[in-house]
Amino acid sequence: MSNAPQKTAANTTEGTLAEIVSHAKEYGFVFPSSEIYDGLAAVYDYGPNGVELKNNLKQLWWKAMTQLNQNVVGIDAAIFMHPLTWKASGHVDGFSDPMIDNLDSKKRYRADVLLEEKAAEYEKNGEIARAETLLAEMGRLLTIEDLAGVKQLIIDEKILCPISKTGNWTDVRQFNLMFSTQVGAVAEDSNKIYLRPETAQGIFVNFLNVQKSARQKVPFGIAQIGKAFRNEIVARQFIFRMREFEQMEMQFFVRPGTEDEWYDKWKATRMRWHQVLGLPADKLRFHDHEKLAFYAKAAVDIEYEFPFGFKEMEGIHSRTNHDLTQHQEYSRKKQQYFDADIDPETGKAYGNYIPFVVETSVGADRLFLATLCQAYTEETITEGEGEKEQTKTRTFLKLHPAVAPIKAAIFPLVKKDGMPEKAEEIFNSLRHDFRVIMEERDAIGKRYTRQDLIGTPFCIVVDGQTLEDETVTVRHRDSREQTRMPISELRAYIGEAVSFSRIFEKL
Numbered sequence: 001m002s003n004a005p006q007k008t009a010a011n012t013t014e015g016t017l018a019e020i021v022s023h024a025k026e027y028g029f030v031f032p033s034s035e036i037y038d039g040l041a042a043v044y045d046y047g048p049n050g051v052e053l054k055n056n057l058k059q060l061w062w063k064a065m066t067q068l069n070q071n072v073v074g075i076d077a078a079i080f081m082h083p084l085t086w087k088a089s090g091h092v093d094g095f096s097d098p099m100i101d102n103l104d105s106k107k108r109y110r111a112d113v114l115l116e117e118k119a120a121e122y123e124k125n126g127e128i129a130r131a132e133t134l135l136a137e138m139g140r141l142l143t144i145e146d147l148a149g150v151k152q153l154i155i156d157e158k159i160l161c162p163i164s165k166t167g168n169w170t171d172v173r174q175f176n177l178m179f180s181t182q183v184g185a186v187a188e189d190s191n192k193i194y195l196r197p198e199t200a201q202g203i204f205v206n207f208l209n210v211q212k213s214a215r216q217k218v219p220f221g222i223a224q225i226g227k228a229f230r231n232e233i234v235a236r237q238f239i240f241r242m243r244e245f246e247q248m249e250m251q252f253f254v255r256p257g258t259e260d261e262w263y264d265k266w267k268a269t270r271m272r273w274h275q276v277l278g279l280p281a282d283k284l285r286f287h288d289h290e291k292l293a294f295y296a297k298a299a300v301d302i303e304y305e306f307p308f309g310f311k312e313m314e315g316i317h318s319r320t321n322h323d324l325t326q327h328q329e330y331s332r333k334k335q336q337y338f339d340a341d342i343d344p345e346t347g348k349a350y351g352n353y354i355p356f357v358v359e360t361s362v363g364a365d366r367l368f369l370a371t372l373c374q375a376y377t378e379e380t381i382t383e384g385e386g387e388k389e390q391t392k393t394r395t396f397l398k399l400h401p402a403v404a405p406i407k408a409a410i411f412p413l414v415k416k417d418g419m420p421e422k423a424e425e426i427f428n429s430l431r432h433d434f435r436v437i438m439e440e441r442d443a444i445g446k447r448y449t450r451q452d453l454i455g456t457p458f459c460i461v462v463d464g465q466t467l468e469d470e471t472v473t474v475r476h477r478d479s480r481e482q483t484r485m486p487i488s489e490l491r492a493y494i495g496e497a498v499s500f501s502r503i504f505e506k507l
């Protein structure tokens with residue numbers, strides 16, 4: 001086996017959404033839900049490689065939040081909550097999206113999304129001011145809930161249904177996004193409960209339980225990863241907009257008056273986190289909300305440039321003390337915190353107050369999709385020499401080794417001469433520390449290709465020389481280079497590449 005690097009790539013390209021969707025299915029990342037029954041719109045299942053990648057992303061977030069910050073602790077609240085929670089939070093009365101139907105195609109759209117897409121079109125054509133004016137006007141109309149005005153704006157902008165190509169629209173109506181079900185055996189209205197549309201409220205209602213039991217002092221945060229459910233009007237763009245999805249949220253409780261400082265800090269920290277994980281700076285941007293909730297002080301999205309344009313991946317919100325105040329009112333239980341620190345201005349303790357909250361909320365599925373889109377690479381390579389030279393396309397996932405589903409694949413070069421036994425010995429020595437696999441089937445080139453397609457950073461090959469001197473070749477996914485290495489060094493070598501600490505050091 002040669003140690004010489006193979007010829008370098010002529011060029012690389014990114015994938016389209018269609019390519020990514022089909023790759024995700026074929027290689028065990030994401031399947032349509034209940035596919036044998038033709039699927040269920042906007043619901044997806046994660047396959048063997050998908051679940052590993054998603055778990056790694058979640059762990060990275062969890063550890064970055066809780067392990068790196070002494071003042072952030074976690075919880076895992078139930079999906080079902082007392083129905084008054086959603087009255088207090090405003091979701092029963094106000095958690096809705098403006099929808100509009102096209103009378104010819106009978107298709108339903110989100111009115112704000114139609115307008116945002118129009119603005120994106122202006123932006124693409126360099127008409128930045130026009131895009132900004134449109135978004136500002138949309139924000140204004142939505143804030144004052146002028147739905148007739150929103151419809152008029154759609155008509156004025158000559159927005160047509162992409163299916164029927166007509167502007168024959170219904171009025172704009174609000175559509176509540178919460179799913180409901182019943183508790184107990186009798187289906188009565190009083191037994192109605194909701195599937196949580198966000199994980200945040202599980203944090204708010206536990207604010208004092210956590211503060212006291214974890215002996216936290218303001219400022220401190222509570223982190224949670226869990227499922228959320230929304231009856232989305234428009235189900236498209238793969239796992240970007242699902243009806244059942246997963247959120248990674250952190251509510252950070254601060255002393256009133258310090259919220260702007262913490263908002264800026266978390267904004268910067270979260271942006272850096274995405275970049276350190278491998279999303280390039282030029283494909284990420286901040287986008288301030290056009291429409292602020294009446295209680296919010298500030299809200300910004302971190303957007304990633306998906307194959308279908310820049311779209312929200314994470315929201316960072318300065319939510320004042322609105323949620324805790326609401327829960328205090330509805331539950332009739334004080335949600336106050338006693339701050340014993342001395343206020344330098346008055347010389348007295350800050351005393352009792354309801355803390356202000358800065359929230360960071362990222363969708364695990366949108367982060368997964370961004371990671372997959374970013375990793376998907378098609379490369380033109382030239383192999384062989386002279387008459388045997390041929391050009392072909394290689395597809396591989398350039399995943400950060402720390403999040404790759406499988407860290408290393410171990411191959412005996414041939415299925416004889418003691419090579420499979422040696423490979424198994426190496427597999428057994430690594431499997432306690434890393435997710436590794438062993439493969440004997442097919443020619444070595446085919447085995448490399450299979451691992452490239454799922455983003456395995458290292459392929460370890462046991463060959464004739466291994467049996468003589470206890471060395472193996474390690475083939476690197478991105479460069480396709482091979483290096484020879486003693487078996488005894490493998491654990492440290494892989495460990496270094498996949499280590500979370502290398503990522504955390506850069507945060």
Ligand code: ATP
Binds near residue numbers: 230232243313
């Ligand atoms: P959008 O405007 O795209 O509907 P949102 O502003 O309603 O999203 P938030 O309520 O701020 O979203 O939720 C926080 C995060 O949860 C989002 O940034 C996103 O990553 C994720 N998220 C929200 N809705 C969905 C969904 N339907 N499918 C997948 N992820 C979602």
